[in-house]
Amino acid sequence: MMAVLARSVLVTGSNRGIGLELVRQLAASPWPPHHIFATCRHPEGPRGKRRLHDLLEPSSPLLFAPPDTVNVPSIQGAVRAVDSHLKDQGLNLLINNAGVSSHATLHSLDSQEMLSVFATNVVGTLQEFLPLLEKAAKGAGKEGLSCSRAAVINVSTKLGSIGLCLGVLQAPMYPYRASKAAQNMVTRCLAVELQEKGILCAAIHPGWVKTDMGTEEAPLMVEHSVRGILTVLASLSQDTSGTFLDWEGNSLPW
Ligand code: NDP
Numbered sequence: 001m002m003a004v005l006a007r008s009v010l011v012t013g014s015n016r017g018i019g020l021e022l023v024r025q026l027a028a029s030p031w032p033p034h035h036i037f038a039t040c041r042h043p044e045g046p047r048g049k050r051r052l053h054d055l056l057e058p059s060s061p062l063l064f065a066p067p068d069t070v071n072v073p074s075i076q077g078a079v080r081a082v083d084s085h086l087k088d089q090g091l092n093l094l095i096n097n098a099g100v101s102s103h104a105t106l107h108s109l110d111s112q113e114m115l116s117v118f119a120t121n122v123v124g125t126l127q128e129f130l131p132l133l134e135k136a137a138k139g140a141g142k143e144g145l146s147c148s149r150a151a152v153i154n155v156s157t158k159l160g161s162i163g164l165c166l167g168v169l170q171a172p173m174y175p176y177r178a179s180k181a182a183q184n185m186v187t188r189c190l191a192v193e194l195q196e197k198g199i200l201c202a203a204i205h206p207g208w209v210k211t212d213m214g215t216e217e218a219p220l221m222v223e224h225s226v227r228g229i230l231t232v233l234a235s236l237s238q239d240t241s242g243t244f245l246d247w248e249g250n251s252l253p254w
Pocket of ligand 1: 012013014015016017018019040041042047067068069070096097098099100120155156157158205206207208209210211212213214215218
């Protein structure tokens, strides 16, 4: 299996679900990153640090930063903590995984809910970590684009694909779908804008996964989804920056 060989990785929303499993598998890899920043908004809570510590080897290269991704000062605090830890090396891989769902329909949705879902799923950590990624891209001594040099990976969903427009009547989810379609556009624009700076950007659909969000009904185990995601990330390059892929590496329409 190909492995992500990034020196440093930051995962948002890492206290449960896909984020937690990303951290677990990265730490358990035969070539773990030197620095894994497992971020969550309530690190001291019952589903925070302690849970991660219980899951991981004591020697895991794990550090905590607590950004609530809708709170800019909290994100800025995390950026400072990560920067000071990494000294001048910058951050290689940012995985924007934190997300919220919403089952609001055309009739039940209200503007406040729409905006709050957008704040988490679209705005999130869009800007603040870019200087750290630029630093990593410059300092990596590597050419081309890859997750080991510098990359932003946005965890998206097929439900946000305008091209597919899947199952609207069964799962209208207006705020969630619209926010993920917007996040997809952000990914596409970032890929164009950051290419020259040596930063890869891509969107990834994890499949329908058994987590709190995906529910027990989902067909895919989180271990399986994340193994696929990490294999896909390891394979990304200049040619696949700016694409929307699923956990098996299949290309999806935006
Ligand atoms: P979960 O609901 O299990 O976990 C969501 C994570 O996001 C939690 O760690 C949660 O933290 C965190 N989070 C939410 N809001 C914020 C915030 N404001 N600041 C910081 N962290 C926040 O979801 P999944 O693991 O299933 O989903 C992860 C990603 O995968 C999401 O982006 C989702 O849209 C996407 N996805 C999931 C699918 C699935 O079937 N599961 C399918 C397609 C896409 P807290 O515990 O503090 O709430």
